[in-house]
Amino acid sequence: MLVVRKAAATAGPAVTVLPVQSTRSRRAFVAFPYALYRDSPFWVTSLRRDLVRTLNPRENPFLEHSTIAPWVAVDGSGSVVGRIAAIVNRRHLETYTDSTGFFGFFECVDDYAVAEALFDTAGAWLRREGLTAIRGPANPSLNESCGVLIEGFDRAPSVLMPYNLCYYEEFMLRWGFRRAMTMSAYKLSATDLNLARLERGAECVRRRSPGMQVRNPRMERFEEEGRLMWRLYNDAFAGTWGFVPLTEREFLDMARQMKPILDPDLVLFLEHDGVPVGFSLSIPNMNLLLRHVKDGRLWPFGFLKLIVSRWREPQLHEFRVAVLAVLPGYRRKGLDSLLVLTTIQEGLRRGYTSSELSWILDTNIGLRNSLEGLGATVDKGYALLERRLPDADSSDVRNVSSFVE
Numbered sequence: 001m002l003v004v005r006k007a008a009a010t011a012g013p014a015v016t017v018l019p020v021q022s023t024r025s026r027r028a029f030v031a032f033p034y035a036l037y038r039d040s041p042f043w044v045t046s047l048r049r050d051l052v053r054t055l056n057p058r059e060n061p062f063l064e065h066s067t068i069a070p071w072v073a074v075d076g077s078g079s080v081v082g083r084i085a086a087i088v089n090r091r092h093l094e095t096y097t098d099s100t101g102f103f104g105f106f107e108c109v110d111d112y113a114v115a116e117a118l119f120d121t122a123g124a125w126l127r128r129e130g131l132t133a134i135r136g137p138a139n140p141s142l143n144e145s146c147g148v149l150i151e152g153f154d155r156a157p158s159v160l161m162p163y164n165l166c167y168y169e170e171f172m173l174r175w176g177f178r179r180a181m182t183m184s185a186y187k188l189s190a191t192d193l194n195l196a197r198l199e200r201g202a203e204c205v206r207r208r209s210p211g212m213q214v215r216n217p218r219m220e221r222f223e224e225e226g227r228l229m230w231r232l233y234n235d236a237f238a239g240t241w242g243f244v245p246l247t248e249r250e251f252l253d254m255a256r257q258m259k260p261i262l263d264p265d266l267v268l269f270l271e272h273d274g275v276p277v278g279f280s281l282s283i284p285n286m287n288l289l290l291r292h293v294k295d296g297r298l299w300p301f302g303f304l305k306l307i308v309s310r311w312r313e314p315q316l317h318e319f320r321v322a323v324l325a326v327l328p329g330y331r332r333k334g335l336d337s338l339l340v341l342t343t344i345q346e347g348l349r350r351g352y353t354s355s356e357l358s359w360i361l362d363t364n365i366g367l368r369n370s371l372e373g374l375g376a377t378v379d380k381g382y383a384l385l386e387r388r389l390p391d392a393d394s395s396d397v398r399n400v401s402s403f404v405e
Contacts, residue, residue: 014076015114017121019069026055028080029070033107035080036165042156043163044287050257051105054140061249065090068140070105071121073114082108082115086122087140088129092244100386101126103136104146107164108171115171127389135180135386137162142242142384143250147183147359148172152380158320158356159261159285161185162382169383177385181241185358186371187379190348194375202341205334211273212335214342216264226255228269232279236325241361242384261286265346266319268339270326278326280339282347282355285318319347321357324367337370 020029030051037043055070057063066089073082087102103122108115123134139145139162149157149164157163206212217225230251237243246254266282321343326335347355359382360367 015073015081015117016075017071017073017117019071020055025072026052026070029055029072029083029105032072032080032083036107036109042154044156044291047290061247061253062140064249065247066140068104069122069125071118073108073118075114081111082106082118084118084122085140086125087136087138088126088131089138089141089244091247092141095244099130099132101129101131101134102138102140103134104139106137106148106168108168110165110167112171112174116175119172119175123387123389127391131389133386133388134177135384137384141244143244143246144254147382147384150182150381150383151378152185155380156287156291157380158185158318158358159283159287160322161320161356161358161380169385172385175387177387179383180386181384182362183359183382183384184362184368184378185356185380185382186360186368186376187354187356188344188371188374188376189354191353192375192377193344194373195344198337198341198344198374201334202337205337209272209333209335212338213271213274214338215269215271217267217269219264222255222259223252225269226252228276229255229279229281232276232325232327233323236278236327238328241363258283263319263350265350266343268342270335270339272330277330278335278339279323280321280325280343281323282319282321282343284316284352285320285356286316288316288318317351317353319352319355321355324357336367340374 018025020026030048033043034045053059054062055068062068066087068085068087070085071083072080073084075081083105084103085105087104089102092100092102103119106118108118126134137146137148145160145162147162148168149162150169153166219225227248230246230248233251234245238245261284263282263284266284268280269276270278270280321340324336324339326339344355356379357371357376358380360371362368
């Protein structure tokens with residue numbers, strides 16, 4: 001029987017990395033973070049059922065074209081001390097032809113030997129799949145939760161953003177990873193907002209670009225509006241570092257999962273003479289409620305905790321701007337300011353007092369300067385790391401056959 005525990009005194013040669021192939025090992029893979037972060041005041045649970053669904057080929061459209069190979073690490077006593085997934089994202093390979101695989105869902109006790117065994121296993125598995133590089137964390141792709149937290153460990157994450165322990169990047173760098181890209185989450189509060197500057201800028205944009213309108217989605221035509229967003233999303237981000245276009249099924253599946261928590265007033269389309277040219281998607285920060293559900297289960301007591309926390313916080317006072325997309329032909333005209341201004345105005349009207357804008361590539365200097373001009377400040381930092389995988393017979397990646405059962 002696999003027992004989940006928070007920490008191991010040492011890993012050493014007793015660490016065994018097991019493929020997740022049974023119901024028992026899958027439960028251990030899903031359960032491990034709840035023990036690891038039990039005493040953390042900042043980690044916010046994701047629901048267990050969501051990760052179970054992610055790993056299920058019958059429910060996750062990502063697995064129609066790609067592969068997730070999950071593993072758990074156990075120590076000599078049989079206690080779980082870590083987990084990882086090796087990921088072959090075939091849509092990424094079709095887009096970039098760079099022979100890069102991914103790792104994700106990484107969690108580990110504070111023991112480098114455990115992390116090393118997990119990285120060795122994922123790396124060797126990807127090498128056997130014919131790939132020559134590894135990048136991550138991606139859970140399971142850059143279109144979803146991704147990156148390792150490198151700044152902001154003393155603050156809880158916003159909705160659908162990752163959180164991890166402070167030694168994770170150190171372990172990754174020690175194994176041979178190097179930063180491939182860094183990203184930032186910006187915080188903007190009503191008290192720091194330079195609203196007058198934004199209003200002046202938006203008015204100039206309207207004069208220069210007549211025919212621009214902002215509208216909310218028609219929720220009674222949710223599927224149709226979702227397909228429109230999907231096309232805008234893929235077209236707007238094509239060519240962005242690391243971007244991989246989503247299939248229609250993937251995007252609509254994500255939209256359906258988000259629908260119960262969406263505030264339609266915070267979802268906007270930008271149209272030019274009635275033709276959609278961009279959109280923004282902001283999500284109420286449900287983590288303010290989920291932080292009270294420590295075990296990741298809504299049944300039987302999780303619902304009661306949510307109800308009580310909703311009573312304590314009758315107004316969710318924060319939202320996250322998750323997507324801000326404008327088609328390439330309409331960029332560098334300040335049109336994103338129309339989406340930002342309308343989002344802020346609607347948010348203030350509905351009682352939101354702060355927002356997070358995440359994540360934003362640190363190479364996106366124009367957007368970063370615009371946000372800082374509005375009064376936004378960097379609140380958290382994230383990184384994606386990568387490493388070239390040595391040849392299969394190289395000693396740089398250990399022979400993991402002795403770890404795999």
